[in-house]
Amino acid sequence: MCGFTGFIGETNNAFDVLTEMMETIVHRGPDSSGEFVEDGAALGFRRLSIIDLEAGSQPIYNEDQSIVLIFNGEIYNFMELRDDLVAKGHNFLTHTDSEVLIHGYEEYGKDLVAKLRGMFAFVIWDRSEKKLFAARDMFGIKPFYYSQMNGTLLFGSEIKSFIPHPHFQKEFNEKALKPYLTFQYPVLNETFFKGVYKLPAAHYMIYEKGNLQINRYWTPQFKPSDQPLVKLVDEIDDVVRESVIAHKISDVKVGSFLSSGVDSSYVASVLKPDKTFTVGFGNQNFSEIDNAKELSNELGIQNISEILDPDACFSKLAEIQYMMDEPHSNPSIVPLYFLAELASKHVTVVLSGEGADELFGGYADYDTAPALKKYKKIPLLIRKQLGVVAKRLPEVKGKSFLIKGGLPVEDWFIGQAKIFSEEEAVSIVKPYLRNSLKVEEIVKPIYDQVKQEDDLTKMQYLDLHLWLVDDILLKADKMSMAHSIELRVPFLDREVMATASKIPTKYRVNHIDTKYAFRLAAGRSLPQKSANRKKIGFPVPIRHWIRTDKYYQEIKEYFTGTAASTFFDQEKILQLLEDHYQGKTNNGRKIWTIFMFLIWYKVYFESNSIPFVETKSKQTKQLVTTR
Known part of the structure; x- marks a missing residue:
């Protein structure tokens, strides 16, 4: 739902500047817009109408208009909070979840955020106190960026909205590139734009008299229960069903993304939407369409699918990187872009399966294979020495096994992506x-x-803080909003997390499967093969593309360009490309990671305009302005 941008600080022509900033995020809210501009404060809002279509425009005010709100997201327990606030004497003018935030802030202050169940990023401006309060949801489902430059605080749903502001200095953050080459996503709190930061998940921000304070309001915790397995499975199924029902609240059409995996399948089986959506590639090994259609047929719902064309994919890479704000090389962003485009032709809201792996233990790295268990019977001192030696070896068969078997998880696990080793990135x-x-x-x-x-909990905890926020959820938000649809993630819910935290390690990952208890719960709604199917994860045939002369030449043009010579040892990156093209080795992910960065850099630092961005506004903007 929507997007916002704004600033606190004296600016000439503040209204015109804010309007231009808002135009950069029109894709997030094509239905209407609203502005508040007064005494050095400017709040801009673009609306995608989901709930209370007639009366849900923003900014929104309290009774005496002393407090102003702009908000991106959905609050799923807003009716419960509304009832409490009405009982305490607050008067509501709309039926939106947005208004709960205004009155909730009046009543509870900063403690409001701990009461919220939903996905959100919002800004509240206290006109009398000249004080800003902002917050981001507990998982980081919705993005929030901020920057302090030349006496002005800038904030918004997307970094690109800062660029029109005269106080914004667009400068490349040199410290962001090397970590990105390892993680494949922007892992630092300071973004690729120097001086622009992410408000971390589960944090709120207070800005008053030029002083900025940022505080955490929630921390994920795992507290295993000794309940019998059947009771835990009952609880998982109950809470998932309740969460899906809560997440489908809408006054517009709701659909569901569907892959062949258990997570999206579980959501679709409970939601039973009219339509599910799937994309894939022509090669059978890179498509989940057949499995998705089979399940949709069994559930009695329509599956709408599309086979993606490589030429179309390459033609959209620049737009994809523009929409992401920062370079991002997870290959799944490409099919996700087209999946969102496909769904946008039919619905305004989609539910998806993100988050189940992090909460319930679903990734392959979480599994300790039988061979590794046997290896760990060797004395620790010997294994540790072998692990230290293995870390210094080039990428050879058995290296990962020796490291995992001999070193603490903290020494080798950095999350679900590791493209270049640190040594390679430096080189x-x-x-x-x-x-x-x-x-x-x-x-x-x-x-x-x-x-x-334990090791499993440590890995999940790390993924919740890095991979989930800055890879999985970031691309989900940016690619869905690029096509003006809202993506909801019912597994990433306060109540679901409370249940997931109870699951003992042995019922998260064991010798039978990953996400063991979760799969048993899903099996109550799904055919057995759907509930037990291994994770594929949006496969993309990039290694094959790069060995196709047409795409090889396109990538080579970037690798031999000025930007590549500015940032990289061109001889080395060209060798990576040549070795892959000639079939000597598989450098696909490494090449793609460099390629995505170079495309992003060209879009944001070498181009004077963004020709592929179309205005998506559906109507003349609705002004809600104080000037």
């Missing part, structure tokens, strides 16, 4: 780019919070 970037945070410095503060936990 291919120019010397001036090497002085940035090391991988260990990025993951250690997170691991330090769970020192006493």
Whole structure:
């Protein structure tokens, strides 16, 4: 639902500047817009109408208009909160969830955020106190960026909205590149734009008299229960069903993304929407369409699918990187872009299965294979020595096995993506780019919070803080909003998390399967093969594309360009490309990671305009303005 942007600080022509900022995010809210501009404060809002279609415009005010709100997201317990606030004497003028935030802030202050069940990023401006309060949801489902430049605080749903502001200085953050090459996504809190930061998930922000305070209001915790397995499975199924029902509240059409995996299948089986949506590639190994159609037929619902064309995919790479704001090389972003486009022709809201792996233990890395269990019977000292030696080896068969078997999880697990090793990343970037945070410095503060936990919980905890927020959820938000649809994730819910935290390690991952208890719960709604199907994860044939002369030549043009010579050792990255093209090795993901960065850099730092961006506004904007 929607997007916002704004600033606090004296600016000439503030209304015109805000209007231009809002135009950069029109895709997030094509239905209407609203502005508040007064005494150095400017709040802009673009609306995608979901609930209370007639009366849900923003900014929204309290009774005496002393407090102003702009809000992106959905609050699923808003009726419960509304009843409590009405009982306390608050008067509501609309039936939107947005108004609950205004009155909730009046009643509870900063404690409001801990009461919310939903996905959100919002800003509240206190006109009398000249004070800003902002917050982001507990999982980081909705993005929130901010920057302090030249006496002005900028904030918004997307970084691109800052660029029109005269106080914004667009500058490349040199420290972001090296970590990105390892993680494949923008992992630092400071973005690829110097001086622009992410408000972390589960944090709120207060800005008053030029002072900025940021505080955490929630921390994920795992507290295993000794309940019998059947009781835990009952609870998982109950809470998932209740969450899906809560997440389908809408005054517009709701559909569901559907892959062949258990997560989206479980959501679709409970939701039973009129339509599910799936995309894939022509190669059978890179398509989930057949499995999705089979399940949809069994559920008695329509599956709408599309086979993707590589030429179409390459033609949209620049637009995809523009919409992402920062370089992002997860290949699944490409089919996700087209999946959202397909769904947007039929519905305004889609439910999806993100988050189940992180909460319930679904990734392959979480599994300790039988061979590794046997290896761990060797004395720890010997295994540790072998692990240290293995870390220094080039990428050879058996290296990962020796490292995982001999070293603590903190020494080798950095999340669900590891493209270049740190040593490789250092070797291919120019010397001036090497002085940035090391991988260990990025993951250690997170691991330090769970020192006493078991290895599985440590891995889940790290993924919840890095991979989930800055890869999975970021691309889900940006690619759905690029096509003006709202994506909801019922597994990433306060109540679902409370249940997931109870599941003992043995029922998360065991010798039978990953996500064991969760799969048993899903099996109550799904055919057995759907509930037990292994994760595929939006497969994309990039390694084959790069060995096709047409695409190889396109990538080579970037690798031999000025930007590549500025940031990389061109001889080394061209060798990576040549070796892959000639079939000597599979460097597909490494090449793609460099390629996506170079496309992003061209869009944001080498181009004077963004020709592929179309205005998506459906009507003349509705002004809600104080000037």
